Amino acid sequence: MTTPPITLGAINLEARNPAALAEFWASVTGAVPSPGGDSVYLPPAGPGGFAMFFQPVTGPRPEHQAFHLDLTVPWGSRQAEVERLLSLRATYQWDVLDEFPHVQWTTLADREGNLFCVAEHPPTDQQGV
Template sequence: MALRLIQVNIKARDDSALGRFWADALGWDVSSEGPGVTNLAPAGATWPDPAAFYIDFVAVPDPETVKYRVHLDLATASAAHQAELVARLKDLGATPADVGQGDVPWTVLADPEGNVFCVLEPREIYRDTGPIAAVVVDCADPRAMARFWDEALDWTLHEASDDHATLRSADGAGPFLELQRAPDVRGWWNRVHVDLLPHPVDGKEAEVARLRALGAVDVDLGQGDVPWTVLADPEGNEFCVLGRA
């Protein structure tokens, strides 16, 4: 059995509008829309294609909008591409964001609901990730978090230091998972979290038990009776292990 980081889940006031922004931003398709849920997939991908990465937007009545510990980094192929992408994103409704980044070669923006993300300068490491270079998680101890996620996922650990750690799928497909050191103590639930897909999906309960043994804990967000299980990693970041609907 194995677990794959298959998608990010983003809470939204208006899932449809935010989904349209990101579909236009990434050049992806709105794969399905239902009451309160909008799903995005790369063009031509069919869930759950193991080579693809997805985004779900889920409407909640009052999504937290003050502090984030999870964000997306977008990849670019050249300086001209970075400038064009930033301009296009602003035309779509993104706005510049100051998170104390100072003078850096990447551009920090916020989507129409205030979710912060970065448009990176061209980097060779991200040349084959697709439009999303990385899912970035702030944490107090990247080394410890890397140990947890390295054991949790059927992925490859590429780097682990006191300040930064990176993992990616063993087959080299899709974005990186990056863990970066941040000084703040977490005291809120995340508006953005990752979803894990077991293979086979019927092995969910065994995978959940394995994650608990690694240090994950159960979380009650009021989800009720659902086919997925909500857990938190050792630093309290929520994630879901998906099951058969």
């Protein structure tokens, strides 16, 4: 028996204000939000994109965030993308620029404090592999 391929259907987030958080992520990804009651669905912006679903908070937020999004941009465009996201009111957290030869990234937080990273990978001939 072979296992069918698994793909990511959507990233689900609880939010104090689902509509506002969906608008932020719509600006990040270029997708168009689709509200539905108290929740908002954000479809993939195109092939290779990802969907997100925002729903009202149902309980207290954990003290430690167990996972986060890693967004990848073309080599050499990370800083410009970070500046664009900061203009959308993301907040800067930290950079990791020379810890690993195969990636450098900036960690940001969205309007509700959810961490996410913007990463770039150098071309293979610059990775020293």
